[in-house]
Amino acid sequence: MGKIKVFISSAIEELEYDREIATRVVKSLNFEPLVFEGFPAMSKTLRPVQLEFSVSKL
Numbered sequence: 001m002g003k004i005k006v007f008i009s010s011a012i013e014e015l016e017y018d019r020e021i022a023t024r025v026v027k028s029l030n031f032e033p034l035v036f037e038g039f040p041a042m043s044k045t046l047r048p049v050q051l052e053f054s055v056s057k058l
Contacts, residue, residue, distance in 0.1 A: 002032075009036040 006026045008019055019035065026033040 004031045005034050006031050007034045007036070 008022050008026065010019060023033045023035055
């Protein structure tokens with residue numbers, strides 16, 4: 001069984017520090033953080049990409 005995945009995202013620049021803290025906490029709990037800001041730029045809409053990524057990582 002793989003790690004539990006936790007999606008972390010916010011487009012607000014002021015929350016960058018909070019995203020970093022959340023990522024560290026998720027990792028410390030032995031879960032896998034999925035930080036959308038780390039994904040490469042794409043021409044697809046966000047929802048299908050999120051679903052595609054989460055399913056491919058199962």
